[in-house]
Amino acid sequence: MRILHAKSGKYHEVKIVPIEKKEWRLIEESKRFEFDWNKEKQHTVYLLKLVVEEKLLGIVAVVDIPKEFRLHIQLIENSKSNIGKKKEYDFVAGCMLAFVCNLAVEKGYDGFVSLEPKTKLENLYREKYGFNAMGKLFYSSLENSLLLIKKYLEL
Amino acid sequence: MINYEEIYQRLRKEYTDEEIAEAMLIPKDWASEEEKKEAQEEFGRLRMKMLAERTPEEKLYGGLITIQFQIKAAIEGRLTPAKTSGDFLRQYIKVIGKTQKEFAADISLHPSRVSRIIKGKEKISKAIAYRLEQHSGNTIPALLWWKLGQKETEEEIKKETKEREIERQYVKNIVYKAL
Numbered sequence: 564m565r566i567l568h569a570k571s572g573k574y575h576e577v578k579i580v581p582i583e584k585k586e587w588r589l590i591e592e593s594k595r596f597e598f599d600w601n602k603e604k605q606h607t608v609y610l611l612k613l614v615v616e617e618k619l620l621g622i623v624a625v626v627d628i629p630k631e632f633r634l635h636i637q638l639i640e641n642s643k644s645n646i647g648k649k650k651e652y653d654f655v656a657g658c659m660l661a662f663v664c665n666l667a668v669e670k671g672y673d674g675f676v677s678l679e680p681k682t683k684l685e686n687l688y689r690e691k692y693g694f695n696a697m698g699k700l701f702y703s704s705l706e707n708s709l710l711l712i713k714k715y716l717e718l
Numbered sequence: 719m720i721n722y723e724e725i726y727q728r729l730r731k732e733y734t735d736e737e738i739a740e741a742m743l744i745p746k747d748w749a750s751e752e753e754k755k756e757a758q759e760e761f762g763r764l765r766m767k768m769l770a771e772r773t774p775e776e777k778l779y780g781g782l783i784t785i786q787f788q789i790k791a792a793i794e795g796r797l798t799p800a801k802t803s804g805d806f807l808r809q810y811i812k813v814i815g816k817t818q819k820e821f822a823a824d825i826s827l828h829p830s831r832v833s834r835i836i837k838g839k840e841k842i843s844k845a846i847a848y849r850l851e852q853h854s855g856n857t858i859p860a861l862l863w864w865k866l867g868q869k870e871t872e873e874e875i876k877k878e879t880k881e882r883e884i885e886r887q888y889v890k891n892i893v894y895k896a897l
Contacts, residue, residue, distance in 0.1 A: 579884050597725050597742075631765045639743035646741040647733045656741050666884065668787040669797070673780040677744045679754075680739075681726060687739035699746075699757040705780060 564662075567619070567653040575652070576614040579662045582622075586610065591671060595642040596622065596692045606637050611659055620645055620652060623659040625666070632672040633702075634663055634677075654715055660692055661715035664708035674708030677701065723747050727890070781813030782857040789862045797870050803866050804836040810850070825849040841867050 565574040590600050600608070603624040611621040624637040641655045660676075668674040678701045685701065690692045694701040694712065696715045703711065722744050729738050738744065748754035772780070785806055791797040792806075801809075811821045811832075818836075822829040827846065834840035842850070846869075847860035 597729065598792060599720070602720060630761075631762050632769060633765060636743055638745065641741040641755075646729075647737045652739070654745075665787065668783055669791050671780075671784040671856075675765070675784075677765075678743060681722065681744040681746050683726075684735055684739045684744060688743070691736075691739060697768075698760040700761040702765075705783065709783070 564658060564716055566655055566658055568639070569650055571587075577611055577620070577658065578614050579609050579611050579623075579659065582608040582610050583588045586619075590619070590622070593619075593642075596640055597643075598638055600624075600638075600640075603638060609659070609662065611655060611662075612633075621655040621659050621682070623663065625663055628677075629670075633675045633677050634667045634672060636660070636663055636675045656718070657692070657711070657715040658705055661708075661711040664703060664711050665716060667708060668705070669711070670703075674703070674705040676708060678703050721747065740826075749851075762824055778813065778815075779857070781811075782854055784812065785810055786858050786862065789858065789866050793862070793865045795869070803842050803863065803870060804838045806866070807832070807842070808836050810854075825853050 564579070565618045566577050567573075568575050587601060587604065590596060600622060606624040606626050610619055610710060611623070612619050619642060621639070621641045623639045625700050626637055630633055631702040633634040639656050639659050641650075644651045645655045664674050665677050667676050678688065678694060679692075679699070680701055686694070688701060689696075692703070694703050695707075726738070726744055733741075748757070770780055788797055788801065789806055811818055814821065816824070817833050819829045825846070827849070831840060835842060835846075842863050844860070846863065847863040850858060850863055851860040870872045
């Protein structure tokens with residue numbers, strides 16, 4: 564799994580791993596994230612890190628809803644240095660989204676992933692990541708999830 | 719409930735909506751817990767309807783893709799619970815909705831060999847991997863079956879002590895003895 568280092572144009576290896584107990588406090592103390600991640604402790608939380616220096620670049624919280632054969636993404640956040648025009652790396656959030664899609668295929672959920680995005684940003688999630696509306700939530704089904712996996716995880 | 723609007727407004731002073739949406743998922747601010755619960759229940763109903771309305775082809779493709787991805791995870795050593803080649807072959811036969819005998823006839827293999835592979839008494843050969851690749855319409859490439867077999871052999875080599883002892887008796891001469 565690789566992401567693009569914006570300044571050099573080079574790809575760097577990353578990994579996505581479950582959060583470890585000691586890391587909750589480190590995230591809070593780093594002040595590199597806007598959301599209060601301690602409130603996501605009841606969910607499954609994964610961290611996207613650089614393989615070489617283990618630098619944390621993004622966090623994603625996921626809820627498994629097996630009776631509906633879906634994974635629900637609760638929250639995604641890039642670290643502050645990876646937002647906007649001056650971002651250090653590209654594809655951080657895309658990689659985390661695709662990682663969850665990959666998990667949803669492995670689990671036998673037909674790659675089905677749901678989101679509850681902020682209303683004002685809904686169209687952007689649709690355009691950028693191909694999510695579709697169903698009721699008041701958004702989803703990615705198998706075809707779109709496989710596209711996201713190909714785009715972000717098979718770089 | 720967490721007020722995400724506040725965070726959004728703070729971010730908005732520095733970034734455009736596009737930049738925010740590209741870097742994070744900001745959840746919807748529901749008017750109440752009831753509204754959120756209702757929306758989730760409605761979504762759940764629609765999801766169940768979607769599942770019930772899947773065509774046989776969609777179910778088959780979904781099942782085959784699941785096996786493909788699970789084999790990849792098994793090769794990378796991150797599939798839990800772990801599955802063997804035999805487990806995957808059993809899952810494959812279930813997904814295609816055939817009996818072991820029907821499946822064996824499909825790929826011109828004696829049913830007893832299919833049974834032996836499922837029980838872990840026989841490995842998937844290159845020839846069988848090619849047949850499985852063809853049979854799945856290339857959805858599960860031969861290389862994945864082969865790599866999975868290699869991974870299993872690797873694990874056996876790490877653990878087998880008795881087998882090492884058995885083979886030792888056939889070695890008549892040792893050309894180098896470490897100090």
